[in-house]
Amino acid sequence: MSKTVTITIDDKQISVTEGEKLLWAALENGIYIPHLCGVKEAERPEASCRLCFVEVEGMPNPVTSCTLSVKEGMVVRTRSPRVDRLVRTGFELLLSNHRLGCAKCAKNGKCALQKMAKERGLKLKLTRLRSLVKETPVDDSPQSFSFDPSRCVLCGQCVWVDRNKVKVGAIGFIKRGMDRKVSTFGEVKLAESRCTQCGECVKVCPVGALTASSEKESH
Template sequence: MMIIISVDDKEIQAEEGTSLLKVCLDNGIYIPNLCYMEGMETPPSSCRLCFVDIDGEKNPVPSCSVKVREGMKVFTNTPRVRGLQWSAFELIMSNHRIDCGSCLSRKACPLIKISRHLKIRLKPFRVGHINSGNEDIVEDHPCLIYDITKCVRCGKCLHICEKIHGRLYLTFAGRGVDMGISFFGDSDDETIPCARCLACVKICPVSALLSYERYEHSPEGSSS
């Protein structure tokens, strides 16, 4: 059933029960987001960037996990929403190595888009940069290279892997600042489909997961 909701005082038609974030994005209203992917039953809501204020709700809510209802009044840029988004974005950036010059994401990078949208610098000025102390680049997989210093832990690679293969060939391991992607136990060329698939490489928004081929063509890979 089609219903009408209002976002930032603009009326929008939407199918009842769709995710609010999707409705906004489809109608050209950008809400920062990193971990949401279309078709997710239960979005992880882990990036904490897609907050909106909804009339009648006490606190801002992540729009990816809200379903649209008739007559909903949504505001995407109230001061407290921005406050939450700034903090979340700074915390994400505190663990992201900013090296746009030799990064393969370049113009497609959602971090740059979000920083412009939120009018905030890429470099986190309140929290500084946290180095997890882990090895920067993990090369224990036959066809994938993982750079923990770039990873924003959005989890899109896990989602797509499970969707395509019905099981995980990579996972989040560790906890806190040490958390990162691990390929534990699946290093046998013969049994893993990774060389043919590379869906995780294509979905990675910040080029933290690369195939060897892409890595060698990147400025970073060819210099070392």
């Protein structure tokens, strides 16, 4: 039987299941921590977005909360100068690869980047880095949704669902470094791939990369 432990986050005591990852324990108790790549059901978190940092008493450096299991008596701070610096840098790096222009985006008002900016007082524009967004064509070959790679933040939510939930294996990460991207294998259009157009990937996309046809971008 699972054991309940008490932890403290930002001076608030909460009871959570021992061993649960801190990110989910916080979110389920109404405490916001920025995150993009975390999947609660994933056995091994990817921890690739590097946004969910917190400070934990007794640990010398900020840690990613999606990889940290809660323990009795843990004392956590979701904000500190070091955490804020890491989040600000990670956020701007994401923006440098993400086509901005919220007003025209289908996810305007529902986007995880907008929420992060609001919660943490971050600017939704580049201040230190230049944009590295490549003009890539939108794949609107599926009947009910489209994929805009220039709005993708490489969080991997769609890849996880495709591989582990619907078990189709139509998409994945391809290439490395600055060229890394989500794509069908063989870089064919979605309609020509193994994609069954079930739409599960659209439901988990936290930004305006995968959007249902019913919520198309306004131009």
